[in-house]
Structure formats: C-alpha cells, structure tokens
Amino acid sequence: MIGELNDMKNGFFELIKRIRYYNDAIAVLNWDLNTGAPRKGVFQRAEVIGMLSAEAFKLSTSDEMGDYLTYFDETDVSSKLDAITKATVRECRKEYDKYKKIPEKMYKEYVILTSEAESLWKDAKKDNDFELFKPYLESIVDYNLQFIELWGYKGNKYNTLLDLYEPGMTVEKLDAIFSELRSRIVPLVAKIKESVYQPEDQFLNQYFDIKKQEEFGLYILDRMGYDFDAGRLDETEHPFTTGINPGDVRVTTHYYPNDLMSSVMSSMHEGGHALYEQNISPDLYGTPLCDGTSMGLHESQSRFWENIIGRSRSFWQKYYGNLQTLFPEQLKDISSEDFYKAINKVEPSLIRIEADEVTYNLHIMIRYEIEKALINGEIRVADLPKVWNEKMKEYLGAVPPNNTKGVLQDVHWSGGSFGYFPSYTLGNIYSAQIYNTVRKEINDFDEIIKRGELTKIKDWLTEKIYKHGKLLEPAEIIMQVTGEEINPGYLVDYLENKYKDIYKL
C-alpha cells in the first residue's frame, strides 16, 4: 500500500513536472514576444505558443490526470498525503474540473473569440468606437454565463468568477469591503480636494535622462533584495513580471524622459511581484504550488513595495540623496520632504493606472459593480458607456470626454477576465493589513527603512508569505500572518493617517 502510494506519487509528480515545463517554455516565449521579438516572427510564434498550450492542456485534463486525482481523493489515501501532495492534488483538481466541464469545441471557440476580441479592443479604444467592441463583449459575457452554469455556483453567480482569482472570495464579503472603503474614502478625497495645501509636483516632469533612471531603478531593486542572478530588468511598453521559475523571475519597466516617477514606481511594483516568486520554497519547485497564492495576495506585494515602502517618507529620507546625485540640476531646490509630498499628490483622474493611492480603489469599485451587475443580468453590455460615466461622476466627480478614456480603457474584459479587478483592491487591503502587523513584529520599522535595510523586510515577508507559494490559500495566509480575516479598516486607517499629515487636514 505504501509502495503503491509512492509509485502513484512519483508518477503524478512526473506528469505535473511535464505540464510545468510546458508552461515554463510558454512563459519564456511570451516574455520574448514582449521584449523585442522581431515583428515578422510573431505569427508563427503565436502558433508555437498555441501548440505548447494545447499540449499542456491535454496533460492537465488527461485520463491519466483524472485517474491520479481519483486515486488521491479516496478517503484512505487522502488522509495519508503530506501537505504538498495534498495541496497539489487540490490545485490540479481545480484545473481538471474547470476544463473538463467545458466541451472542447466550446473552449476552442472561446479562446479564438477572446484572442480576436483583444485585437479588436485595441482598435476600438484607439478609435473611440464602443460599437465595434460591443458584439464581442456581449459574446464574451454570454460564454462566461455558460461557464458559470457548467461550473456551478453558490449564492451569487459572480462568486464563481471571483473564485478563479481569489479562492474563497464572495460577493457578500466584497460588498461589505467596498462599502466600508466607499464610506471612508469618498469623504477623504473630498477633504483632500478642499485642502488649502496642495503639493507642488511640476518638477517631476522635467527631462530626466533614461540611462540614469535605469541606474536608479536597478539600484533600488538591488536594495530591495531582488536577486539579479535569478532575474533581469528590461524595458517594455507596459511593465510586467514573468515568473518562469524561482531561479528566473524577470521584471520590466518603461522609461519616460519627462516623468521621473513612472519608471521608479513600476520597477518597485514589479519588483514586489518578483520578490514573491523568487522566494518560494524550493520544496515547491516544479509543482503548481510554485506561484503566488492568489492575484490579490500577489498584488498586495507589488503594492506593498510600491506604495507602503516606495511612497513612504522614511524611504525617501534614505534614497532621495541618490536621486539628487543623479539629477542635481533638476532636483536642486527640492527637499526630501517636498519630494515625498509631490509623489503622493492626490488628484481624481479618469485613468485607473494613473490613479494615486487614495482614488485608485474607487476606480476598482466602479468595475466591480459593473461586472457584478452584468453577470447578474441587471445591466446589458449596451448600457456600459452610460453606467460607466454615471459611476465616474458619482465616485470621482469626473466624467470621461469619450469611451477611450472611459469604459474602453482596460484590456481585461476583452480577454474575458471578469472577476479579476477586485484583486487590485484586495491587494491594497492586504498590504495595509500586513503593514500593520509587520510594524509590530519588526522593531523600529521606520528606522530600518531609513537605514535602507530593506532586505530585513523582504526576509520577514519571505518567512510569512513568499515561501509558502500556493501551499496555503490566501485566507489562511492572512489569518496566519495578521491574526484576523481580511479587514479593509487598515487600508483606510493607513490612507487617513498618511494623507491627513500630507494635506494638513
């Protein structure tokens, strides 16, 4: 019996390793596509990626996989499994059920649909043409409704989609979370707007040499403990992180000559994602557990490093001098304190990805409410531009002049990623909640940042979060680290304290 169990485990992990290796190869091919692959090779590359994805898909949903899962799910076997095998079975079962329940033909149609829709969305956004995108989006929503029927749902239909990105998250929980955020953030934004003090940030838009921006970005990543022997920094149009395996986690940024902070903040943001993936425990290499436990928790790490560390007073007390040395002319009359306030200026904007820490969550709230209503049939795709603009007015006091800067701004829906947006706000909430804990557990937290000992923080996060990968589910990790369930109060406390000080409220 033990012999059989071991044989089954070995076979199972062999199969899983093959799936993982396909995904590793696909990750490199995609990274390469985004970092300078020649234009004329793109078409064939797409076919190569398609073939490898299909092979991985076949293995994930193979009878062999089904047989292993059935075996491991038997009560007397299941009770004998170690934690890693158990969690691996759990993750494989999720994938298996998810794809097995969708007829192959339907799945293929959906893959083609979303791939066409992504390309069409680009045109629609460029030309401010919602009508062009509308039929595709309607179709994508339809497919998602069918998936929900096939997969089943508990309570709200939208729960099934949320669960794809944040296991265990529900509409019930999110409604409560967003309600608390709204009730405290909307008044905060209003007060900030009315404040007589407004930071001066024009100096951030002078000319800043790109090579020097890169030098600073590399320096900060190194200070954070990003391992350049297990990664690299490149430039791309849109910054991203690619975790191929923990020994190869690559980040990208984008340099704008007239915007100093864009590259610095995106390097820290992607650096946060990368620290998570570089520091997963070696036990989990080659399994589906070798990944962040949820999109929300992943985003919490990018946000933690970008905002909580990277937009803090202590951080710039340490590193502003380095920036001044690189750009002595541009920053000669600016103090560290001026700089800190400038990079934390709050201004309601139309575009989510340009939003500050305070208004960002309002952008997410709009998307959450729209998705929930769409999936529950309360609004139709045709209503989106109108609903979008109404909600923008309500939460942010600004109405987009066109759909390009409104409902068409984000790529997510064209790829079918309904349920993803809340991850961003969950990330912000988790990061503030973790911040509250780490300040208690690491003595002199602010002093440590002021001394630039950022790797002490990285080590703490590794111990508490990173090393576990997907072995623990997000709710377990948050409970284990902070001693309570997700609690949006910490985020609002953090924002209120920080911005009351900056805006002298």
Add this chain to the structure above:
Amino acid sequence: MIGELNDMKNGFFELIKRIRYYNDAIAVLNWDLNTGAPRKGVFQRAEVIGMLSAEAFKLSTSDEMGDYLTYFDETDVSSKLDAITKATVRECRKEYDKYKKIPEKMYKEYVILTSEAESLWKDAKKDNDFELFKPYLESIVDYNLQFIELWGYKGNKYNTLLDLYEPGMTVEKLDAIFSELRSRIVPLVAKIKESVYQPEDQFLNQYFDIKKQEEFGLYILDRMGYDFDAGRLDETEHPFTTGINPGDVRVTTHYYPNDLMSSVMSSMHEGGHALYEQNISPDLYGTPLCDGTSMGLHESQSRFWENIIGRSRSFWQKYYGNLQTLFPEQLKDISSEDFYKAINKVEPSLIRIEADEVTYNLHIMIRYEIEKALINGEIRVADLPKVWNEKMKEYLGAVPPNNTKGVLQDVHWSGGSFGYFPSYTLGNIYSAQIYNTVRKEINDFDEIIKRGELTKIKDWLTEKIYKHGKLLEPAEIIMQVTGEEINPGYLVDYLENKYKDIYKL
C-alpha cells in the same frame, strides 16, 4: 487515390509542423540562455529543453512517421509527389533512419555523455588538462564507431560522419580538395611571410567605444539587407546566429573595446548566415526544408559576406568614411587603402578562430586529418596532443605551448561533432566559386560594392541559393549556380590574386 494521397500529405505536414514548432521553441530557449537568462534558472531550463527535445524526437521517430514514410516511399505514390513533399520525405527519412537504428538506451547514454563531456572540456581547456578530457573523448569516439556500424558506410567509415553535415561529401573528394589547397596555400603563406612589405595594423587595437562599434555593425547589417523586422542584434560571449523561422533570425556579436574589427567582422559573418535563413522561400516554412542545405553551404554565406565582401578593397572604399566619422581620432592618419591592408594581414596563429583567410584552411586540414585517422583506427585519442603539435609545426610552422592553445581549443569534439570541421573549408571553397560566378553575372560587381548596393548581391544570392533552402542538395545547388562541381581552384586563385597584390609578391 488522389483523395488518399492528399489526406496523407495533410496529416504528414501536420506532424512535421508539430516537430518544427518544438524546434522553434527550443531555438528561442537556447537563444535566451545565451543572451542573458539568469544564472539560477539555467538548471531548470536545461530540463525544459530536454523535455521538449524528447517530444520532438519521439515524433520524428514515431510509428506515425514511419507509416507516412513507408506510404510515400511506395513507387506509385513517390512518382506522384511534388518536389517539396519529395524532399521533405527525403529529409524525414534521413532523420528517422538515423535515430531508429540506434537503440534508445544507447542514444540516451550518448546524449548524457556528450553533455557531461562539454562541461568537462571547459575545465580541461581552462586547466590545460588533456588527461581529464581523454576518457570522455575515447568514449565519444567509440560511440561514433558504433553509430557508423549501425548506420552503415560506403568506402571510408568517415564518409558516414561527413554526410551528416555535407550530404554527398566523401573522403575521396575531400582528400583531393585538401591536397590541392595544401599544395598551393603552404607556398603562398611562405611567400607572404618572406615579403618585405608587411601591413601595419597596430592602430586597430586602440580604444574604440563599444556603442559606436554597435552603431557601425547595425548600419552595415542594414546595408547588407538584413531585415531587422525579422531579426535583432545582441551581444554574447561567442557570436552566433539563431534561425527560429524566416521571420525571426537573430544574430549576435561581441564587442572588444581594444579590437575594432572583431565585432565588425563577426556581425557580417553572422549576417551572412542570417541572410540565408531570412530569404528562404515561404513555400518551405514549417517544413524541414526551411534551413540551409548543408553546413558547408551555410558557412559559404557567412564567409562570403565576411571575407569576400567585408575584406574587399571596394567595400572599404565605400564604408571606410563612415568608420572614420565614428572614430576620427583613432583613424585620422589612416587611409582607406592602409585600412584595407591592415584588416587583411596574414599571420600564422595557434588559434583557428583568430586565423586570417589564408591560413584558416590549414587549421581545418589538421582537424580533418586527425578525425579521419581516429575514425579509421590509425591513431588513438591518447596520441592527439602529439599528433596535433606535429601537424601544427608542419602546416603552420608554430607549435602550441600547451594543449589549451592546441588540441583542446575547439568545442566540437566534446559534443561529438566529428565530420563537422570540413564544412568550414567547404564554405570557403563554395564562397570563392560562387564569387567567380557572380562577378560574371552581375555587371560591374566591384562598382556595385563601391556604390554600396549590397542588396543587389543579396537578391542574386537569394534567387540562386537562399530561396531553395534544403529543397536542393548542396552539390545540386553548386552545379546549378556555377555550372560545375565543387572546385577548390577558385579559392586558391582568389587568395593568390588578393594577397599577391597586398603583399606585393
């Protein structure tokens, strides 16, 4: 019958496309490994490449493949095949027979052996320790002898290995070729050595800014007609070309701040390889015919662009001014003619890859004679250092001070590539033979170079050679292009004429 034939063809080309796509992915993964993949991800990357290679191997030797080949080889079917299918069957048959005849266990052992030997060879070379490498090399030779028995051979055993890289090449032909080269090149080298005129080339070793070297390399590649929408130039330790598909053919170079010509010449060399692959006819995409027809013909193109164009007087009459503009201080007292002579300086050296046009083929001859003798049991691996040094003395008048600069200098044997070296000299011969033809067919050939109309030459080569890929075998192409079989006389004529002029012989 026609319906069946079409169905079989479709299925066959589907299978082939899958194999090709695996190889495309592997090519990108290898390129990435060599252009900056993080050190810590290398181990897992090797496993990923191993798995994908195994999948491609399985398909190439599958029963499915065997059944297709048997079907297409039937006389009444074979006679109905179009040229592309026929040549594709020919290439697949070669691969299939090659691998099917080797027991799987033996093949795996050999793959592991050569992979270990490559890494060991690096140490042996670094430490000047032939004894360390010897047992591995003995074993590799043994395996090759066994492969020859399994594959069969006609005439000399070494023919079977030659055929792997240059289909149709034999010891009989090569002996005659090398004998002619030796009888005319050895005296030429002696005369050059005795000449009172010796070009001054010290100025090439001043400091040359790397960014400017890159700028010049990119400019020349562009002038040659290298398509940057279907490729890119990167820096690596050892320059190479990766042809992923004709829409994605990447070249690399290496910049030395104290050696201007190294990067220029290697860019043109790799550029020549790349022009070949970028210009294969679209009909052949996705088949095994989408490649250079042999290593010799591939090498002829790198050599053509590097030496025949890139070391010609006409070329530098056109482009030397650009170089002077980039490096006005370093080149201020040097004329285009001085420069031309400097970059063509002939000096017997110990290292093959540093050799000039004239002595290069003597290096290859040494390797050819050693390989032939090893495979025919006339010498043993243990004799190699001694034999190497004797032949160096005989052909080049120089004895290496140690094995690092002698018998251990090249990577090829550690990977089992016996039979490969002659490709370099075949490439030189083909390039001179093609040069003799193109000068007759394109009016004012030298004037065209002087005007920088290099793409006219690229277009001619595309029409005559590149577009055919592997559809035609190397001997067919040479016959079709030049009207005769391979003829080493043109190479020696070219060298004699060129160097008599430079050295005023």
